[in-house]
Amino acid sequence: VAPLxxxxxxxxxxxxxxxxxxxxxxxxxxxPVAVAPSATIWARTAAALRADNPMFSSLLLSDGPxxxxxxxxxxxxxxxLILASCQSGSQASYAGDEVLCFVAALxxxxxxxxxxxxxxxxxxxxxVLMTAVHRRLSRGTTLARALHEAREAQDTEDPxxx
Numbered sequence: 001v002a003p004l005x006x007x008x009x010x011x012x013x014x015x016x017x018x019x020x021x022x023x024x025x026x027x028x029x030x031x032p033v034a035v036a037p038s039a040t041i042w043a044r045t046a047a048a049l050r051a052d053n054p055m056f057s058s059l060l061l062s063d064g065p066x067x068x069x070x071x072x073x074x075x076x077x078x079x080x081l082i083l084a085s086c087q088s089g090s091q092a093s094y095a096g097d098e099v100l101c102f103v104a105a106l107x108x109x110x111x112x113x114x115x116x117x118x119x120x121x122x123x124x125x126x127x128v129l130m131t132a133v134h135r136r137l138s139r140g141t142t143l144a145r146a147l148h149e150a151r152e153a154q155d156t157e158d159p160x161x162x
């Protein structure tokens with residue numbers, strides 16, 4: 001990102017090409033990083049909510065799946081959402097580079113920011129990190145900045161903490 005002259009404190013939005021959507025993009029920039037499935041979806045997050053529902057993605061909760069259809073029927077589209085569980089941000093690409101996943105569908109619905117993991121993460125360090133993220137969000141910071149600052153505060157020298 002050096003040729004972009006992006007400052008350390010500048011927020012960076014990455015819209016990866018197909019096949020690179022699972023890359024940990026926060027590693028390429030010293031500041032806050034947000035990832036969007038497409039520029040169109042990223043631009044729509046500030047606009048009114050969409051009424052269509054082309055996908056039937058779901059999250060598996062302890063009492064069963066929560067589908068997007070259920071969220072839509074209840075008129076829900078959270079402004080920001082944190083899905084701290086393992087692989088909660090996983091997605092699949094289909095013909096025409098269409099991305100299908102719960103996260104992409106919520107973004108298309110109008111959710112402005114989602115923090116989700118595309119990888120398996122250890123429970124205890126994830127809980128500590130998510131608590132730090134929530135503290136920063138309560139101060140009014142953006143989701144990308146809250147995650148960035150919470151990660152910077154982690155002890156990366158201690159293998160038990162990562």
